[in-house]
Amino acid sequence: MFKVLVSDPISDMGIQQLMDAPDVAVDKKTGLSEDELVAIIGEYDALLVRSQTRVTARIMEAAKSLKVVGRAGVGVDNIDLQAATQRGIIVINAPDGNTITTCEHTFAMMMALARHIPQAYAKTVGGTWDRKSFLGVELRNKVLGVLGMGRIGSEVAKRAKAFGMEILGYDPFLTEEKAAKLGIKLASVDEIVRNADFMTVHTPLTPETRHMIGPDQFAVMKKGMRIVNCARGGIIDEQALVQAVNEGIVAGAAFDVFESEPPAPDHPFLSNPKIIVTPHLGASTVEAQENVAIDVSEQVLHILRNEPFQNAVNMPPIPANVMTKLQPYFELGEKLGSFITQLLNGAVEEINISFSGELAEVDTQPLTRYIAKGIFGHHLGADQVNIINSLHLAKERGVNIVTSQSQTAKDFTNLITVSLRAKNETRLVAGTLLTGYGPRIVQIDRFTVDVPPVGHLVLISHNDKPGIIGRIGTLFGSKEVNIATMQVGRQIEGGAAIMVLSVDKGVPKELLSEMLELPDLNKAKEIILS
Ligand SMILES: NC(=O)C1=CN([C@@H]2O[C@H](COP(=O)(O)OP(=O)(O)OC[C@H]3O[C@@H](n4cnc5c(N)ncnc54)[C@H](O)[C@@H]3O)[C@@H](O)[C@H]2O)C=CC1
Numbered sequence: 001m002f003k004v005l006v007s008d009p010i011s012d013m014g015i016q017q018l019m020d021a022p023d024v025a026v027d028k029k030t031g032l033s034e035d036e037l038v039a040i041i042g043e044y045d046a047l048l049v050r051s052q053t054r055v056t057a058r059i060m061e062a063a064k065s066l067k068v069v070g071r072a073g074v075g076v077d078n079i080d081l082q083a084a085t086q087r088g089i090i091v092i093n094a095p096d097g098n099t100i101t102t103c104e105h106t107f108a109m110m111m112a113l114a115r116h117i118p119q120a121y122a123k124t125v126g127g128t129w130d131r132k133s134f135l136g137v138e139l140r141n142k143v144l145g146v147l148g149m150g151r152i153g154s155e156v157a158k159r160a161k162a163f164g165m166e167i168l169g170y171d172p173f174l175t176e177e178k179a180a181k182l183g184i185k186l187a188s189v190d191e192i193v194r195n196a197d198f199m200t201v202h203t204p205l206t207p208e209t210r211h212m213i214g215p216d217q218f219a220v221m222k223k224g225m226r227i228v229n230c231a232r233g234g235i236i237d238e239q240a241l242v243q244a245v246n247e248g249i250v251a252g253a254a255f256d257v258f259e260s261e262p263p264a265p266d267h268p269f270l271s272n273p274k275i276i277v278t279p280h281l282g283a284s285t286v287e288a289q290e291n292v293a294i295d296v297s298e299q300v301l302h303i304l305r306n307e308p309f310q311n312a313v314n315m316p317p318i319p320a321n322v323m324t325k326l327q328p329y330f331e332l333g334e335k336l337g338s339f340i341t342q343l344l345n346g347a348v349e350e351i352n353i354s355f356s357g358e359l360a361e362v363d364t365q366p367l368t369r370y371i372a373k374g375i376f377g378h379h380l381g382a383d384q385v386n387i388i389n390s391l392h393l394a395k396e397r398g399v400n401i402v403t404s405q406s407q408t409a410k411d412f413t414n415l416i417t418v419s420l421r422a423k424n425e426t427r428l429v430a431g432t433l434l435t436g437y438g439p440r441i442v443q444i445d446r447f448t449v450d451v452p453p454v455g456h457l458v459l460i461s462h463n464d465k466p467g468i469i470g471r472i473g474t475l476f477g478s479k480e481v482n483i484a485t486m487q488v489g490r491q492i493e494g495g496a497a498i499m500v501l502s503v504d505k506g507v508p509k510e511l512l513s514e515m516l517e518l519p520d521l522n523k524a525k526e527i528i529l530s
């Protein structure tokens with residue numbers, strides 16, 4: 001008999017199939033502390049949660065029989081995925097079931113914001129008949145900026161069209177063609193910030209999206225913008241938003257999510273009359289809760305019964321013989337994917353991967369998955385992409401992956417070459433595993449280099465002229481950024497060249513912009529490989 005623990009409020013109708021299964025016993029115990037969960041989790045084979053239960057490494061450690069954690073919803077930031085993977089616990093989510101509901105909540109928030117509904121309601125039920133203070137605005141003919149055009153963002157855009165809005169969308173996977181098909185305009189974050197009347201965010205919270213709307217964006221923002229966040233707290237810098245509201249840059253904001261939930265009683269949003277809030281209700285409808293509970297219960301049942309399953313967000317099993325051969329290359333593959341996606345400007349349309357030398361002797365598909373994980377994980381969030389879903393995510397986004405194998409690998413015993421094609425450019429990186437030395441990037445575009453793919457790198461394209469290395473060294477020194485290693489590559493003397501620096505910490509934005517003012521320096525980009 002499999003034992004399933006449901007530790008958050010999850011729709012009964014959705015989990016009925018688990019309750020009806022003859023080989024499953026379901027316990028519902030909500031509101032448990034970490035200690036209480038640690039004390040009882042050992043007897044369970046599956047755990048079903050929403051966003052309240054924090055499934056920590058401590059809980060996983062105590063979970064001796066746990067095979068699967070099922071998240072009845074999208075975001076898995078409350079689950080320690082690394083700990084789950086380490087212990088071989090599969091984590092699955094229900095990515096589709098609450099899309100429409102969250103999209104509709106976004107609209108409810110946008111309209112409530114445009115017409116001051118919460119404020120007007122409070123005054124009316126308080127006994128004041130005030131028809132003067134709540135002059136609203138129409139949505140019609142307004143520009144809506146959508147940051148994150150995935151499942152929810154795309155549905156929001158669709159509905160906004162029906163309201164007569166013009167939509168500017170930004171997503172690293174949105175091409176002009178896809179945008180045209182959706183009837184929206186592809187725009188940069190900067191264009192959205194400068195031109196939108198309303199803006200709504202629908203990205204996961206990743207290192208890249210954290211505070212993607214912050215002081216720099218508020219400084220150039222169209223005056224009077226209204227902002228909605230029904231995705232994750234922290235995508236918009238809360239302190240900077242409050243300041244922008246107080247300065248009149250932002251006319252109003254509607255937030256369903258907070259950097260820390262629940263927010264402290266003195267959180268500035270809670271006392272600002274121009275900011276309206278809901279307590280993370282985006283997914284809270286009867287329909288969505290049934291959908292996600294049905295989806296997650298179905299997959300949990302498959303996993304418990306050892307049947308094929310979907311929607312895993314962490315590590316899948318790989319056959320032992322394939323594992324032995326390929327495992328040493330997994331990290332290199334993922335790093336190459338992450339490296340090249342950070343170099344590319346524009347939405348990736350095609351990925352070309354070639355495996356050469358001894359790698360050509362085995363089935364390299366698992367390695368392709370790691371490379372795709374590096375490419376997609378950078379934008380979609382490392383917690384959302386794994387080697388089970390990375391190829392599926394590529395397909396879902398219409399990105400073609402072409403792989404080839406060849407027995408010869410120039411000067412190396414093994415070589416992985418990854419190139420990404422976007423509308424206006426193609427970028428290439430190649431890497432190898434050097435026995436005794438570990439992974440190395442050996443080619444970037446047409447330049448030969450020798451760089452370990454770790455930490456903070458700065459990629460500079462410049463003209464091969466005397467003095468440039470010194471000028472860069474002096475500039476980094478003046479900003480207290482230590483250069484650990486420096487690699488230069490060129491094809492001909494005096495021609496185009498590249499430099500790869502590895503530095504000990506993050507590079508301040510102003511250092512990158514000051515670098516661009518140096519003579520003979522053409523481009524500079526920071527690349528972070530964890
Ligand atoms: N408030 C609530 O109760 C709910 C919140 N959510 C949250 O809403 C968010 C969106 O969910 P879905 O649409 O289902 O996810 P999704 O994965 O379909 O879409 C997210 C999109 O964000 C894009 N993205 C990643 N980095 C970006 C960047 N730097 N700039 C612009 N776009 C970027 C991705 O390419 C992707 O297309 C998630 O954070 C999810 O956890 C989801 C359901 C309910």
Ligand SMILES: O=C(O)C(=O)COP(=O)(O)O
Binds near residue numbers: 052072
């Ligand atoms: O699905 C998501 O990402 C959500 O944020 C919904 O969270 P909830 O299940 O309502 O606690």
